[in-house]
Amino acid sequence: MDKETAEKRIQTLRDELNQYNYEYHVLDNPSVSDYEYDTKMKELQDLEAEYPDLLTPDSPSQRVGGKPLDSFQKVQHNIPMLSLGNAFNEQDLRDFDRRVREGTDAKNINYVCELKIDGLAISLRYIDGILERGATRGDGRTGEDITQNLKTVRSIPLKISENQTIEVRGEAFMPVKSFKALNEAREAEGKDVFANPRNAAAGSLRQLDPKIAAKRNLDIFVYSVGEWEAGELASHSERLSYLKQLGFKVNPETKTCKNIDEVIAYIQYWTEHRPELSYEIDGIVIKVNQMDIQEELGFTAKSPRWAIAYKFPAEEATTTLRDIELS
Ligand SMILES: NC(=O)c1cnc(OC2CCCC2)nc1N
Numbered sequence: 001m002d003k004e005t006a007e008k009r010i011q012t013l014r015d016e017l018n019q020y021n022y023e024y025h026v027l028d029n030p031s032v033s034d035y036e037y038d039t040k041m042k043e044l045q046d047l048e049a050e051y052p053d054l055l056t057p058d059s060p061s062q063r064v065g066g067k068p069l070d071s072f073q074k075v076q077h078n079i080p081m082l083s084l085g086n087a088f089n090e091q092d093l094r095d096f097d098r099r100v101r102e103g104t105d106a107k108n109i110n111y112v113c114e115l116k117i118d119g120l121a122i123s124l125r126y127i128d129g130i131l132e133r134g135a136t137r138g139d140g141r142t143g144e145d146i147t148q149n150l151k152t153v154r155s156i157p158l159k160i161s162e163n164q165t166i167e168v169r170g171e172a173f174m175p176v177k178s179f180k181a182l183n184e185a186r187e188a189e190g191k192d193v194f195a196n197p198r199n200a201a202a203g204s205l206r207q208l209d210p211k212i213a214a215k216r217n218l219d220i221f222v223y224s225v226g227e228w229e230a231g232e233l234a235s236h237s238e239r240l241s242y243l244k245q246l247g248f249k250v251n252p253e254t255k256t257c258k259n260i261d262e263v264i265a266y267i268q269y270w271t272e273h274r275p276e277l278s279y280e281i282d283g284i285v286i287k288v289n290q291m292d293i294q295e296e297l298g299f300t301a302k303s304p305r306w307a308i309a310y311k312f313p314a315e316e317a318t319t320t321l322r323d324i325e326l327s
Helices: 003-025 034-050 090-102 176-188 197-205 210-214 236-246 260-276 291-297 315-326
Strands: 074-076 111-117 120-127 130-136 142-144 166-173 219-228 255-257 281-288 307-311
Touching: 003 034, 090 260, 090 281, 090 307, 111 236, 111 260, 111 307, 120 197, 120 219, 166 197, 166 236, 176 197, 197 210, 219 236, 236 291, 255 260, 260 281, 281 291
Parallel strands: none
Antiparallel strands: 074 142, 111 255, 111 281, 120 130, 120 166, 130 142, 166 219, 281 307
16 A cells, blocks of 8 residues: 555544544443454554554554653642532531622522542643643643643543644542452452552553553543634533533533532432442532533632532541441
8 A cells, every 4th residue: 555545544543533433432322343443443553553653642443652761850730620629418518508699799600510520620621623642630730741642531532523722620430340349350469459449540651561551441520621723612511512522521410500409419418429420529518500600600729719628528437427326
């Protein structure tokens, strides 16, 4: 095959494989068999081996690329990745709602409720639609460059559907099933087991060898936009829809609530149905939906005034309380 034909065939294969990957890992609805996927991947890898100068960072063959690093580079978050204030009961939630209403003249405030995924916060930076950098939150201002490891997370697109320059933030996590399988394997090998899926996800993304991270079945839900040159869209819910359109995985249980009573109902529902989820959550994040009200409310030194995390009571604490009540 001559180089020009090879270049066209390589591009076709890349687009097809990126689409298949999106269907399988983001939509959970594959349109081709694993056999067809693997056959096309092999064809792509052979063509790229024949024409190495045609390799690009967004090629699906580059997901598990790179050699083990000696250490991770530090990176600066131009927009700090802040932490959330906490609420532990209904009164805290109503106090939050009151503070929000006192902080703005706007009348029709609504909230977006998101399951609080118990993983680790990460930042993904795309330049002209191509994933250039993936980083941990770190202390909110300085994180670590773990691009090679995040590229192995199949639900993270290497190339998004528009050539936007945009930073997207989300939570990387390990599904409970993968966590249990990993610990069984480690136990069989006489290795230490991870205490919980969050530690397992963090430990996996801190691996210097991307081939190890690639085997850990990590996943992601994105939940906000950091730096964004276009920066429009007036509400958080519209931004989440836009991220879905770009090819990101947004948590399907996310819900826009008209008022704090609906937020409380949502929290009650998930307090009951939490065990049915295939991943761990440690609470519910509530955010003011209107971006202009978010801007008006601003931030304290470490957290946004327009968002709060309702935390579920920790299991052991609940058991202890119940023991006391029963004894
Ligand atoms: N663990 C989560 O699921 C989660 C964490 N953080 C946020 O929001 C950031 C951005 C605005 C304030 C904190 N949303 C979430 N869903």
